[in-house]
Amino acid sequence: MANSLLNQDQLRAVARLFDLLAEPTRLDILQNLKKKPLSVGEIVNATNAKQANISKQLGILHDAGLLRRERRGNLVFYSIDDPMIFDLCALVCGKLRKDAESRLAAVRSLGR
Amino acid sequence: MANSLLNQDQLRAVARLFDLLAEPTRLDILQNLKKKPLSVGEIVNATNAKQANISKQLGILHDAGLLRRERRGNLVFYSIDDPMIFDLCALVCGKLRKDAESRLAAVRSLGR
DNA sequence: ACATAATATTGCTAATTAGTAATATTGTCA
DNA sequence: TGACAATATTACTAATTAGCAATATTATGT
Structure with a gap:
């Protein structure tokens, strides 16, 4: 055990997770969230990506389970899940x- | 220090490395090389990818510095570099x- | 209800790339 | 040298996706 090779499905799952981290914009989002949760607008300001793109990448990271999402009034805060x-x-x-x-x-x- | 954010170039470099690990076929190659160096043919047999594709992915991993390459007669052996x-x-x-x-x-x- | 601000979605384009068949290269042995 | 085996390369197709402008949605304050 702990030594057997991963099967095709498992390899796909691992690859999928690495793929999430294989985009500079997503990495930038993650490193900005390292200290504390931020609203979408704060993330847009901290990076040099457009709002639409940040929203899209946040959605991807959230759907994948890497980010938590919490609405607070007009703002939406994202935070690192793991x-x-x-x-x-x-x-x-x-x-x-x-x-x-x-x-x-x-x-x-x-x-x- | 050790706390400052990565700049764009650094983010790209990190993303590039994750991208190398974001393909099931490449992961399969790597896990097969974990125990010991293998020739191209052995890798082809161990996975279910075609020879041309294995050669291509081996080239990518080698160019990126993740694999060592050593020719021994008619065979070419690859091994994990890091x-x-x-x-x-x-x-x-x-x-x-x-x-x-x-x-x-x-x-x-x-x-x- | 309305104006405004924050975030999400849609429709699109350009760029990247895994996988393949066919072919080329390199090395071995007779 | 010629035949053969192992590996690499080429040229191509199909699929994926980051980024964008425009627009839609959701919430707040008046």
């Missing part, structure tokens, strides 16, 4: 940083 | 499992 996303992003950022550093080291070694 | 990928997949699998369980619990509570 902070695990940030663990994912931290891993990826760590890898990118490491890769960048080793590329830098390679360039430096050319100077010798 | 096992961090599996940490990512483990997190995602964990979330999917948790979500499935809570959905199950919700259904069960209806029976009361």
